[in-house]
Amino acid sequence: MRYLPLSPPGETPLRVMTIAGSDSGGGAGIQADLRTFAMLGVHGLVAVTAVTVQNSVGVKGFHEIPLDVIAGQIEAVASDIGVQAAKTGMLASSAIIDTIADTWREQGLAGTVPLVVDPVCASMHGDPLLHPSALDSLKAQLFPLATLVTPNLDEVRLLVDVDVDDDTSQREAAMALHALGPRWALVKGGHLRSSPRAPDLLFDGTDFYEFDATRIDTGNDHGAGDTLAAAVASALAHGYTVPDAVAFGKGWVTECLRAAYPLGHGHGPVSALFRLGS
Numbered sequence: 588m589r590y591l592p593l594s595p596p597g598e599t600p601l602r603v604m605t606i607a608g609s610d611s612g613g614g615a616g617i618q619a620d621l622r623t624f625a626m627l628g629v630h631g632l633v634a635v636t637a638v639t640v641q642n643s644v645g646v647k648g649f650h651e652i653p654l655d656v657i658a659g660q661i662e663a664v665a666s667d668i669g670v671q672a673a674k675t676g677m678l679a680s681s682a683i684i685d686t687i688a689d690t691w692r693e694q695g696l697a698g699t700v701p702l703v704v705d706p707v708c709a710s711m712h713g714d715p716l717l718h719p720s721a722l723d724s725l726k727a728q729l730f731p732l733a734t735l736v737t738p739n740l741d742e743v744r745l746l747v748d749v750d751v752d753d754d755t756s757q758r759e760a761a762m763a764l765h766a767l768g769p770r771w772a773l774v775k776g777g778h779l780r781s782s783p784r785a786p787d788l789l790f791d792g793t794d795f796y797e798f799d800a801t802r803i804d805t806g807n808d809h810g811a812g813d814t815l816a817a818a819v820a821s822a823l824a825h826g827y828t829v830p831d832a833v834a835f836g837k838g839w840v841t842e843c844l845r846a847a848y849p850l851g852h853g854h855g856p857v858s859a860l861f862r863l864g865s
């Protein structure tokens with residue numbers, strides 16, 4: 588695949604921010620985002636929202652970062668370093684979501700900096716990463732600020748109460764998500780077990796775009812959603828259109844899935860490390 592253009596050594600690369608949780612197992616969350624940013628040649632900025640205690644088997648618990656520290660991280664880097672695109676991942680609570688939305692607006696980033704909202708609700712083990720009471724804040728506060736939202740099918744069910752099991756329900760879900768205010772909605776088909784492939788459906792309120800990718804059957808897909816959203820944000824920082832950025836992100840996560848490795852006793856992570864070559 589074609590990768591993103593690299594900045595010459597010594598020149599400041601584009602800056603992409605992740606607003607997300609830490610995964611002590613290093614497979615998902617900010618660790619996955621920063622790996623993808625680095626391997627795609629952009630400079631990663633971070634606002635940590637929560638610290639999870641987890642390994643390959645599950646999430647044992649998490650600690651939420653104080654609201655002023657979350658807002659402070661965004662303000663500090665936006666006011667000094669500058670941000671060309673951002674993505675959100677694990678946001679844990681409705682107070683954290685409200686704080687991020689307020690800060691995003693106060694810093695003048697709304698409508699100027701592309702924002703990918705990956706509405707992370709639970710880990711792949713089913714452990715909660717977002718309080719159920721925070722779904723309303725996610726929809727009311729953050730979705731209207733989003734350039735793109737990227738739910739998987741479990742998140743679609745929680746957000747818009749649509750059970751996606753075929754093309755028609757996938758379209759219905761995309762329309763319901765778009766009606767919540769993001770410029771674009773991507774309904775990821777990765778969990779659509781009836782399909783031998785994994786079509787994703789993108790909708791901007793007018794047109795549907797379908798993205799097909801070969802399904803990579805691996806138990807080691809921890810961090811796949813984070814990696815996709817991080818790659819899409821990186822491409823948006825480069826000025827890609829949303830459909831081109833999604834196509835790029837799909838290609839990237841497919842390669843990372845091919846390179847996934849076992850880790851611990853449970854699910855291993857997708858790997859961006861293949862980009863280092865041998």
Ligand code: PXL
Binds near residue numbers: 608617
């Ligand atoms: O992959 C979703 C995700 C995002 N962020 C954190 C996570 C996980 C999944 O476990 O732990 C911190």
